[in-house]
Amino acid sequence: DGGITQSPKYLFRKEGQNVTLSCEQNLNHDAMYWYRQDPGQGLRLIYYSQIVNDFQKGDIAEGYSVSREKKESFPLTVTSAQKNPTAFYLCASSIGSGSGELFFGEGSRLTVL
Amino acid sequence: SQQGEEDPQALSIQEGENATMNCSYKTSINNLQWYRQNSGRGLVHLILIRSNEREKHSGRLRVTLDTSKKSSSLLITASRAADTASYFCATAGTASKLTFGTGTRLQVTL
Numbered sequence: 001d002g003g004i005t006q007s008p009k010y011l012f013r014k015e016g017q018n019v020t021l022s023c024e025q026n027l028n029h030d031a032m033y034w035y036r037q038d039p040g041q042g043l044r045l046i047y048y049s050q051i052v053n054d055f056q057k058g059d060i061a062e063g064y065s066v067s068r069e070k071k072e073s074f075p076l077t078v079t080s081a082q083k084n085p086t087a088f089y090l091c092a093s094s095i096g097s098g099s100g101e102l103f104f105g106e107g108s109r110l111t112v113l
Numbered sequence: 114s115q116q117g118e119e120d121p122q123a124l125s126i127q128e129g130e131n132a133t134m135n136c137s138y139k140t141s142i143n144n145l146q147w148y149r150q151n152s153g154r155g156l157v158h159l160i161l162i163r164s165n166e167r168e169k170h171s172g173r174l175r176v177t178l179d180t181s182k183k184s185s186s187l188l189i190t191a192s193r194a195a196d197t198a199s200y201f202c203a204t205a206g207t208a209s210k211l212t213f214g215t216g217t218r219l220q221v222t223l
Contacts, residue, residue, distance in 0.1 A: 004155075033210070042117075042201060043156075043213040058210065090155055099143050099205035104155035 002027050006091050006105035013078075013085070013112050021076045021108045023091035029103070030096060032074035036060060037088040037107075046089075049074055050097065078110060086112045117145075117202045117214030125220040132189040134217040136202030137182075143205045145178055145185050150199045150216070159187075159200075192221045 004025045013019045025032065031050045035043040045058030049068040063082025068074055074093075078085045088109050092102040117138045126132050136145070144163045148156040162169045162178045162185065169176045175188040189196055199218050203211040 006155075035213075040216075042215040045210055045212070048210055088153075092156075099211070101146065101158045101161060102148075102156070102203075102211060104157070106155045107153070109153075 004091055004093055004103055004105035006089075006108050008108060009106070011108060011110045013110065015112055016080045018077055018079050019110065021078070021089055021091075021110070023074045023076065023105060024072055025074075025093045025103075026072060027093055027095075027103060028071070029093035030071070031094045032068070033092045033094075033102065034058075034064070034066065034074070034076045035090045035092065037090060043090060046076065085110055117204055117212065119200070119202060119214045119217040121217060122215070123218045123220070125222065126192055128192060128194055128221055128223050130192055132192050132196070132219055132221070134187050134200055134219070136185045136187070136214055138185075138202075138204045138214075139183065140204075140206055142180075143207070145176075146203045146205070146211065147174075147176060147185075147187050148201045148203060148213075150201065152198075156201065189219075192219075194221050194223055197221045 007022045033048040034046040044060050046064050047066040049055035065077045090107045091105045094100050117136045120135045146161045147159045150156045160171045160176050162176050173190045178185045199216045201216045202214045
């Protein structure tokens with residue numbers, strides 16, 4: 001089945017550690033996105049990529065990094081510079097630019113111990 | 114920054130009743146979309162309405178858009194327990210990204 005796969009579903013990290021969240025899609029979509037969701041809140045855009053080897057900062061990029069070496073993959077690294085990393089992270093993709101329908105993965109919940 | 118604000122923040126109704134939630138936004142848009150999120154899951158796209166459209170239907174969903182008031186509403190008719198979820202509006206402006214609101218938590222009881 002076509003879709004977006006995020007892993008791991010749950011992740012625990014000690015302070016000062018970098019962690020990488022995986023996002024893979026087999027929808028042949030050009031654009032991919034990372035959002036952060038805090039409890040009871042909406043989604044805030046971290047990074048997005050409209051094409052391979054190119055990406056742009058979203059509204060809350062500080063403390064995060066991404067890469068887009070393959071069309072199918074858009075991993076997110078939460079670095080030790082992110083002051084409050086505990087959150088639910090959602091990856092999404094779309095056929096073209098970000099004005100169309102987004103397809104979401106099931107999310108990764110990161111907890112900093 | 115949050116573009117949209119949903120109202121109410123939480124809504125509790127009985128099965129069979131209609132549920133209405135509203136979204137207000139601040140800047141000009143190309144389209145507005147509604148998404149649904151079950152607890153702890155990803156978001157699922159429900160419906161997209163373009164800036165030149167005023168109303169759109171999809172099954173039990175009815176969406177209206179008033180660009181002069183910068184607002185939209187989502188009506189779910191004949192609600193079911195399975196409709197229990199959070200509902201988000203998202204706006205698409207000139208930039209190539211969607212901006213999400215804060216969501217409405219809908220609880221449908223038997």
